[in-house]
Amino acid sequence: MSSITSLNRAQIAKLVAQTLPDGVYVNLGIGMPTLVADYLPEDREIILHSENGILGMGRTAIDHEIDYDIINASRTPITLLEGASITEHTNSFAMMRGGHLDYSILGGFQVAVNGDLANWITDAPDAIAAIGGAMDLAVGAKNVIVMLDHTTRDGQPKLLNACTYPLTGISVVDWVYTDLAVIEVKDNAFHVHAMVDGLSLEDLQAKTEGKLVAETPPKKILLDKNQQPYYSN
Amino acid sequence: MINKIVSSHLEALEQIPNGASVIVGGFGDAGIPFELLASLQKIGTKDLTIISNNAGTREIGIAGLIKNGQVRKIICSHPRPPLSDVFAQAYRAGKVELECMPQGTLAERLRAAGAGLGPFFTPTGYGTRVAEGKEQRVVDGVGYILEQPLHGDFALIKAHLGDRWGNLTYRWAARNFNPVMSTAAKNTIAQVDRIVELGEIHPEHVMTPGIFVKSIVLAGAGNV
Numbered sequence: 349m350s351s352i353t354s355l356n357r358a359q360i361a362k363l364v365a366q367t368l369p370d371g372v373y374v375n376l377g378i379g380m381p382t383l384v385a386d387y388l389p390e391d392r393e394i395i396l397h398s399e400n401g402i403l404g405m406g407r408t409a410i411d412h413e414i415d416y417d418i419i420n421a422s423r424t425p426i427t428l429l430e431g432a433s434i435t436e437h438t439n440s441f442a443m444m445r446g447g448h449l450d451y452s453i454l455g456g457f458q459v460a461v462n463g464d465l466a467n468w469i470t471d472a473p474d475a476i477a478a479i480g481g482a483m484d485l486a487v488g489a490k491n492v493i494v495m496l497d498h499t500t501r502d503g504q505p506k507l508l509n510a511c512t513y514p515l516t517g518i519s520v521v522d523w524v525y526t527d528l529a530v531i532e533v534k535d536n537a538f539h540v541h542a543m544v545d546g547l548s549l550e551d552l553q554a555k556t557e558g559k560l561v562a563e564t565p566p567k568k569i570l571l572d573k574n575q576q577p578y579y580s581n
Numbered sequence: 582m583i584n585k586i587v588s589s590h591l592e593a594l595e596q597i598p599n600g601a602s603v604i605v606g607g608f609g610d611a612g613i614p615f616e617l618l619a620s621l622q623k624i625g626t627k628d629l630t631i632i633s634n635n636a637g638t639r640e641i642g643i644a645g646l647i648k649n650g651q652v653r654k655i656i657c658s659h660p661r662p663p664l665s666d667v668f669a670q671a672y673r674a675g676k677v678e679l680e681c682m683p684q685g686t687l688a689e690r691l692r693a694a695g696a697g698l699g700p701f702f703t704p705t706g707y708g709t710r711v712a713e714g715k716e717q718r719v720v721d722g723v724g725y726i727l728e729q730p731l732h733g734d735f736a737l738i739k740a741h742l743g744d745r746w747g748n749l750t751y752r753w754a755a756r757n758f759n760p761v762m763s764t765a766a767k768n769t770i771a772q773v774d775r776i777v778e779l780g781e782i783h784p785e786h787v788m789t790p791g792i793f794v795k796s797i798v799l800a801g802a803g804n805v
Contacts, residue, residue: 399684400608400609402754415753417754418754419754436757436758436760436788437757438692438761440757441685441689445703445705476660476669476672476673477681478659479659480658480684481684481685482683484683484705487704514710516709517706517707517708517709
């Protein structure tokens with residue numbers, strides 16, 4: 349297994365971006381999900397929502413474009429697309445909680461086989477609660493994608509039978525994209541759709557506490573000469 | 582004649598007593614009434630409960646009030662953005678209490694208060710730690726928790742333009758929590774970048790109608 353190359357954050361973000369269809373409304377959570385904005389396919393109109401009231405976010409602002417009244421959820425100055433709108437907070441969260449967003453892409457500490465998500469506080473004794481918009485995004489969007497490393501730094505699984513950290517939402521996660529695999533969460537199991545080249549299902553199961561399922565052989569995730577990920581049978 | 586314009590921060594803020602609950606606008610650094618908060622810090626009003634999205638960053642704004650020992654409790658959704666060490670130290674030292682809730686629940690609790698509604702059911706947080714101690718109900722297969730309206734004695738908000746009737750506009754995403762917060766307090770004080778004549782703000786462009794605002798003061802009026 350030493351020959352396995354796990355995906356970096358940009359490569360995971362690229363795989364997520366490729367799944368988004370034309371015309372969808374998407375919220376990108378803070379952390380790794382914000383990278384997805386850099387890889388949106390140019391042939392599709394994908395409208396990004398930011399919880400502080402922006403619909404139609406553009407790229408990061410540079411130089412004279414920087415205005416500290418135009419920021420994203422990570423407090424970074426951004427640009428607005430033609431057609432963008434700005435609203436106040438209850439309206440912004442009505443978009444989220446009310447099921448109007450097609451995709452919510454979130455970071456995560458842990459995901460369980462039943463779709464439970466934990467991403468707002470650890471069990472460290474001095475941890476301080478910080479919920480932000482995560483719980484509203486977890487319950488509200490039509491599809492919830494979670495991006496995370498497959499294991500912790502010391503190799504402990506993050507895809508579990510049951511989350512050990514306090515929950516963000518119950519049975520909310522639809523898809524998980526990790527540095528090793530693309531997994532659909534349904535019917536109380538992790539359904540493996542793709543894995544990085546060279547990894548076997550047994551290898552992946554060894555890094556995963558929850559049960560892995562593969563109805564059809566998972567696709568391979570390969571890297572082209574520019575280190576861009578693509579799928580192959 | 583209605584004239585909600587006050588000439589100094591002191592005149593606007595001296596009505597806030599020790600122990601008051603104060604709603605504070607803003608998200609990130611956008612829409613925070615930093616100038617009013619700096620004046621409140623100089624006045625030294627104590628034992629405050631602050632209701633805001635965050636708990637302050639660096640040593641200004643809400644963080645300045647905390648560092649100055651003026652805050653008893655923070656009610657917010659996200660107290661730990663980067664550079665929020667003043668809050669973290671005060672919290673870990675037991676000097677400040679924290680009530681943390683989902684951001685959409687914070688916004689809607691303020692809306693319920695401002696709109697004269699009672700408690701409401703939200704799916705956000707169902708089955709999680711934030712549901713503990715609250716009534717929970719499953720309706721048509723969806724779990725909900727009962728959340729209470731959140732009133733404040735005062736609201737300090739930041740707007741862009743204001744007139745003597747209290748009509749307000751906001752700049753870009755500095756709007757965020759400010760409109761709903763203006764409705765949720767008994768006494769809303771708006772700091773504005775510029776004061777304009779009645780009618781200069783087109784009726785279709787007024788974002789907060791003046792009925793929700795008790796006083797407006799120029800951000801630069803200082804005088805504390």
